[in-house]
Amino acid sequence: MEKGTKYALFTGLGFLLGTAGVKAVTSDTARKGYVYAMAQGMRAKSEYEGMVEEAKAEYDDMKAEASYLAGVEAAEADEKSDN
Numbered sequence: 001m002e003k004g005t006k007y008a009l010f011t012g013l014g015f016l017l018g019t020a021g022v023k024a025v026t027s028d029t030a031r032k033g034y035v036y037a038m039a040q041g042m043r044a045k046s047e048y049e050g051m052v053e054e055a056k057a058e059y060d061d062m063k064a065e066a067s068y069l070a071g072v073e074a075a076e077a078d079e080k081s082d083n
Helices: 003-025 027-083
Strands: none
Touching: none
């Protein structure tokens, strides 16, 4: 097969596949699939945000407790140095 004929055949085949691909991508079934995938992504994002908020709250609690303990230890050290 000549190079020119081969390239023309591949170009025509690519055009046909591209046209069929556009039809498949824009079909109602594909659209429903895209919507379902987006809904799953939104659910995953919501779950992730919930986990991040829980982690932030836990961090804030630990930070507050550590600050309190540091203050108590500093007060005890001051009492010992006064005596």
